[in-house]
Amino acid sequence: MSDKQKKFSALKNIGAPVVLMLIIPLLLASCLDDFKGIKKIKVKDPYNPAFAVPVAHVNASLMDMLRFANQDSLAQIDPDKFMRLIYHGHPYKAYLRDYVRVPMQTFTTGPFKYATSNDSVRVTLPVYLSDQTEHVFNFNNGEEITKLKIKSGKLIVRLRSTFRKSGDIDIKINDAKLKNGSDFIHNVAFSFQPAGETFTYDTFDLSGCYFDLSKGGISENTIIVNYIITLNPNSYYIRKTDAFNISISFDDIEFSYIEGFLGVHNIVYTPDSMLLDLFKNVEANKIQFFDPKIYIHFNNSAGIPIRIQPPDISAQSGIYSKQLTGSVLSAPIDLNYPSLQEVGKKSYTLFLATYQNSNVRELTNMAPSNFVSDLDITTNATGKNRNNFATDSSYLTADIVLELPLYGKAKDYRVEFDVNLDSIDMSIIEHIQLNVLSKNEIPIDFGLQFYLADTSRNILDSLVTSSSMLIKSGQVDDSGKVIKASQALTSFTLNKDILDANPDFKKIIIRAQASTLNNGNVNVKIYASNRLEIFTSIYIKLKIDL
Structure with a gap:
């Protein structure tokens, strides 16, 4: 490649950095990296040492910009096109079935004996032994249950008998129903072993069974079981020492419905961090949202009082952290819950922190990262309530939301990044002029500063005076709404004198700055329909020996 070709090849590489200088004010900070791959501008006539090139025409609404930055999902647009940014924490959901548990229950009854004064007696007719016993369920957190419908589980029956007779036992539970709606009766047959004791093991599927544990409305956790044993006649004598023992267990019980006092439980909540990428890569000195809000939307489908202590919410920015404070945190939150007549429904409770009842403005105005x-x-933090209920699908959800209505003011909202030029031969450049014509309906002034720096980012010079604003804000009314677009034509220059005075120049540090009207001292409202239109051109003069 000849020296002339190398110089013109290097010239082509200038195009992308210049376009970046123009576009940067339009970008949200989170999408800057997407623009670093802009295609290089092609020079139509590589032998003309001075020429003008139209660089870009941008005509976009704020919604277009959010969409480009992949942030449009955050935007909520009101019917009048007013915009809000909505951030959600991670969804939280807890099921009551993970806390209200029915532990394994084992009850023993016996020994059952045949009443006789003799050491042994021959009985040629069936022998009946029976008993009615109250069994009380034990729970781990003080639950007092009156109704229980079983989703899954089993009844385990263990029989031990020294009677040398076969037979069967009916286990009848009062105020209990089988899956088909009939009274609860379970029969277990047993066969005696002549050589010793008789052991029998039996299981019964309890799915769909219902138990009233209230003893007719006067108690809780209690079942009344009738045991009826039948010993079939045979030639063996009944001995005075013969005995029959029973053990029943309720095992692996999962409820489909449970009612009563469901105990005191601490529901696990893992601290959540909400990422606020609005401030990613952004230096924000003074940014103020006029009416930010923090919502916590609670939905409770369990019929149980649930208390939330004042939420612990903080904003974090680097090493700094600030807690949410204010009257909104003066008392715990007692959630609404469905009544016994509303099984299957959910109740809603709202926690809302505003600038009127909290310091939420201070949190959002510190440009937090999360x-x-x-x-x-x-x-049941407030005491016993025997009208609690839960189903196997009863849940509590909490959705934490930060709402940032785009109404407020900003001063020196900044973002910066580097453009490396060490691969460009600066000796071919005599003069570069960028012209920008803008029409702005957004109530924000946009400014740019270009710092010439060496490879270590030591600043050598700047191109724009600190008071220059590249694009002027639209005109607003008293409410902060734009009523008229502004127009401006701006030019800035990089010439040979600047380049000669800075031989170590290898990098441009581009700093974009945005402020609301009157240098950030006026509250403005931003609407999705606000548009920004820009026309740009570059005039380039080269120093080339043909």
Whole structure:
């Protein structure tokens, strides 16, 4: 490749950095990297040492910009096109079935004996032994259950007999129903072993069974079981020492419905961190949202009082952290819950922090990188309530939302990045002029500063005066809404004198700055329909020996 070809090849590489200088004010900070791959501008006539090139025409609404930055999913647009940014924490959902548990219950009854004063007696007719016993369920958290419908589980029956007779036992539970709606009766047959004791093991599927544990409405956790044993006649004598023992167990019980006092439980909540990429790569000195809000939407489908202690919410920015404070945190949150007549429904409770009842403005105005939240959740914190209920699908959800209505003011909202030029031969450049014509309906002034720096980012010079604003804000009314677009034509120059004075120049540090009207001292409203239109051209003069 000849020296002339190398110089013109290097010239082509200038195009992308210049376009970046123009476009940067339009970008949200989170999408800057997407523009680093802009195609290089092609020079139509490589032998003309001075020429003008139209660089770009941009005509975009704020919604277009959000869509380009892959942030449009955050935008909520009101019917009048007013915009809000909505951030959600990670969804939280807890099921009551993970806390209200029916532990394994084992009850023993016996010994059953045949009443006789003799050491042994021959009986040629069936022998009946029976008993009615109350069994009380034990729970781990003080639950007092009155109704229980079983989704899955089993009844385990263990029989031990020294009677030398076969037979069967009916296990009848009062106020209990089988899956088909009939009274609960379970029969177990047994056969005696002449050589010793008789052991029998039996299981019964309890799926769909229903138990009233209230003893007719006067108690809780109690079942009344009738045991009826039948010993079939045979030639063996009944001995005075013969005995029959019974053990029943309720095992692996999962409920489909449970009612009563469901105990005091601390519901686990893992602290959540909400990433706020609005401030990614952004230096924000003074940014103020006028009406930010923090919502926590609670939905409770369990019929149980649930108390949330004042939420622990903080904003974090680097090493700094600030807690949410204010009257909104003066008392715990007692969640609404469905009544016994509303099984299958859910009740809604709202926690809302605004600038009127909290310091939420201070949190959002510190340009946080994330919000961290923690919840302390307890059931039945205020005492016993025997009208609790839960189904196997009863749940509690919490959705933490940060709402940032685009109404407020910003001063020196900044973002910066580097453009490396060490591969470009600066000796061919005599003069570069960038012309920008803008029409702006957005109530924000956009400015640019270009710092010439060496490879270590030591600043050598700047191209734009600190007071220059590349694009002027649209004109607003008293409410902060744009009523008229502004127009401006701006030019800036990189010439040979600047290049000669800075021989170590290898990098441009581009700093974009945005401020609302009047240098960030006026509250403005941003609408999705606000548009920004820009026409740009570059005039380039080369120093080339043909």
